[in-house]
Amino acid sequence: MGRARGKAIGTALVGSLGEALGRCQLASLSALALPFYGGLVVAALLLLPVGLGFPLLPPAAAALRRHVDRQRSRTARWTATGPPSPRPLPRSARTVLGDEEFWRELRWAWLEPVTGGLLVAVPLSLFWYGVFGALVQPFVWRELGDGNWYGFVRVDSPGTAVAALLLGLALIAGALRLAPLALDRHARWTRWALSAPYRAELVRRIDHLTGTRADALDTQAAELRRIERDLHDGAQARLVALGMTLERATGLVDSDPAAARVLLTEVRAASERALQDLRELVHGILPPVLADRGLGDAVRSLALDSFLDVEVEVAPAPGRLPAAVESAAYFAVAELLANAAKHSGAREVRIALGHADGLLRVSVADDGRGGADPDRGGGLLGVRRRLGAFDGTLALDSPPGGPTLAILELPCASSSPKTSSCSGTD
Structure with a gap:
């Protein structure tokens, strides 16, 4: 032996x-x-x-x-x-x-x-x-x-x-x-x-942090404006209409009960629509599956909702990642899937999540026509800015004619004992 x-x-x-x-x-x-x-x-x-x-x-x-x-x-x-x-x-x-x-x-x-x-x-x-x-x-x-x-x-x-x-x-x-x-x-x-040199690297680091801080503030402000607009145009408008209908129904309860019942039926339908608007709004802020099940299951949920043939491979994580890191990675993957569906003409997408050396690493590969470029703006630039706020990176290889490979890397160390430091291996 x-x-x-x-x-x-x-x-x-x-x-x-x-x-x-x-x-x-x-x-x-x-x-x-x-x-x-x-x-x-x-x-x-x-x-x-x-x-x-x-x-x-x-x-x-x-x-x-x-x-x-x-x-x-x-x-x-x-x-x-x-x-x-x-x-x-x-x-x-x-x-x-x-x-x-x-x-x-x-x-x-x-x-x-x-x-x-x-x-x-x-x-x-x-x-x-x-x-x-x-x-x-x-x-x-x-x-x-x-x-x-x-x-x-x-x-x-x-x-x-x-x-x-x-x-x-x-x-x-x-x-x-x-x-x-x-x-x-x-x-x-x-x-x-x-x-x-150390001095040049320090200046570069300060410039990078200044830029990512400004991008994070702009992103946060845009997100708040979106939430305010969705509340104003959706749930708030429905709730105002619901209150007015309730007031009319209250006035008809004694004089015309049948008309009051019709109005109350409308109130119930309006309340259901307002509740659905609120659910969609909450899903856009933090999807419940992400909060309850973690990043791996949330990405699998995105794959099930996509009409593309999406294959997801998730390496076991040492524990739950910080919520902000999971949210940034989730919405970045969602944007990449949306781009593959809308612009690339892809039929198959492969997503792999791994954790090593203090980094969350996500690769998204599709068989589309390629030619994606974050420098042209749009969703990819938004992904890069979202990741940059967490000191993350987006590496994109998308030659004309395809295929496209996007690699996201996010530092995932956390001071919370309930979250992972990504110290495992792929």
């Missing part, structure tokens, strides 16, 4: 180290591709004086950003020291030139191959050199002649071939052990190179 357990632990350890080596390989290949994207940007910059660079710079900067974002994503998945997500890239050449993050990414694109790329290449070089010594050298040393050296071993006899084999195995083991350390150092370098 103990031997089997030890064997399983050893296999898992070797597998983990081998995975780290594979990640080093991927990071090294990514570093080799960076000069290509950096070269596109430099070419566009050089063409600016003659005017040709202005239409070329934004797409070149966007291509560089996509490649850098892939490295950001990998680093965040592999280690705990991933670089922060950047602000959206400006759309015009002049604003790109004034964007500090663009210049940091361009600098990193040229430095990465000779810094981080070489760092992750060290365990790779040791590994393949070890493979040559352990698997190739013992069989070809006779053909390589008297000047055949493997490391510090001169391989010219069966005994020295065995020594080369042992040295190769040692190098392979060293490479596997060194790979996680190289990945960690590479992640630290990437974070340092792509992160803004």
